[in-house]
Amino acid sequence: MLDVNKIRNDFPALDQMVYGQPLVYFDNGATTLKPTVVVDTLKEIYSKRNSNVHRGIHYLSLRMTEEYEEARKRVRKFINAGSDREIIFTSGTTASINTISSTFGEEFVKEGDEILISAMEHHSNIVPWQILAKRKSAILKVIPMNDKGEIVMEKLDDLMHEGTRILAINHVSNALGTINPVKEIIQKAHKENIPVLLDGAQAIPHGIVDVQDLDCDFYVFSGHKVYGPNGIGVLYGKEEWLEKLPPWQGGGDMVEKVSFEKTIYADLPFKFEAGTANYPGAVGLAKALDYIDTLGKDRITAYEKELLNYATSRLSGIDGLKIFGTAANKISIVSFLLEGIHQEDTGMILDKMGLALRTGTHCAEPVMTRFGIDGTVRASLVFYNTIEEIDRLYEGLIKLKQMFK
């Protein structure tokens, strides 16, 4: 069992009042709060240990380089990748996806080819592929979902064929909470020789990622959604794929030898890390992953399941409340609307009650269009949230309904 009260002490941001009410932070899908150990690490680096990596021969630079490379190992272990060479540090999920859409697209996608995504993608896993499709005169195809917010697997079979170059899909939907059956999807895709990129931004904080077990070709996520710093992200790619791809951005650190006639690129993973690395971010991220492992991934998953079940049953009991995303397999996200009340009104009033929730399209407009709505209110819960906080949301919604009667 997790000792949630003890855990909450690790997140000073939870201990504050907003509009005279104790803060309830249910916007974890947008970004998670940071444990003290992560904040302290950043502070120590910037105040004592800061020095650019991979370049210097002096003490501080050598130590920082060591820490940076240790962080890479830490990430590899966390997602169970086969080699450190497969872990690229980027600025976040979006940058990671753009790296692949650009480089893979350049090398392997040609006119008339198809790129496959799903109906429940975040804009970050739609727009880069649209840009690629336009650039290469390729075609973007979309796997539909059902009314529960689950991928229609039979349609997937129809949509994959010889001309399909890549399948890019989220592991977990940010707007609905659906955990997609990605292992099965990957097996199907691989049978057709289609590589798969998984957008893991929402899956990674819930501790359910093992890239070797999934057998995905690319896996991407952001540090700030997994209790780590902003501006750091990860691109995992199978070595065999990364070797075949050209570099994306040119600059320092990604080169072996440069003359005006010819440049020899550095080996993996540095080939994809142009410019000064975000080493404080990487080390901070490693600390966050340590923190999660100390709590225990299994214990986190079990507790968050409890939160989801409680929130779902409590909110379902409110007359006129509809939950969007009722997949059998979900992480602790509850997206909902109150009948006849705009999501923005709901969000604004809850805010004044001290409850931080997200409202709107959640950067997944096509998902909203699919359900014929403008947006939802989203509560995304994690291990530092409590049953009592869900009760406060319930009571807040009851009060709010009275106001709009």
Next chain:
Amino acid sequence: MTLKEVQEQIIEEFEIYEDWMDKYNYLIELSQGLPALDHKYKTREYIIDGCQSKVWLYAEMDGNIIRYTADSDAIITKGIVALLIKVMSGRSPEEIKDADLFFIDRIGLKDNLSPTRANGLFSMVKQMKLYALAYFTKQQKL
């Protein structure tokens, strides 16, 4: 009432509400009192682009003054829209285009009307002033 006076009156009205909930209840009340916008103006052309709620705004000249009518699909936003119309509607283009809307800050709605907020309200003020500027320019040419 002058532009300044009507704003001061609103500030006074809001001062009696200490609690946020009461303020929002008052905005809900105001939204109910907003004169309806003719259905034919609830189209793409009159929409003010915002991220979350939709706001429609229509302006027309009535003699020397501008009359605004508007609507929104979100209630709180509609209440704030009602406030803006109360302050701005029925004034000359010249007065509106340079209006200093100090009441927004004073009644604690700055968060709702700041340009960084992802909704249409800041754009609404801008759009109201743009209409005024257009009418003003037209008047100058006559």
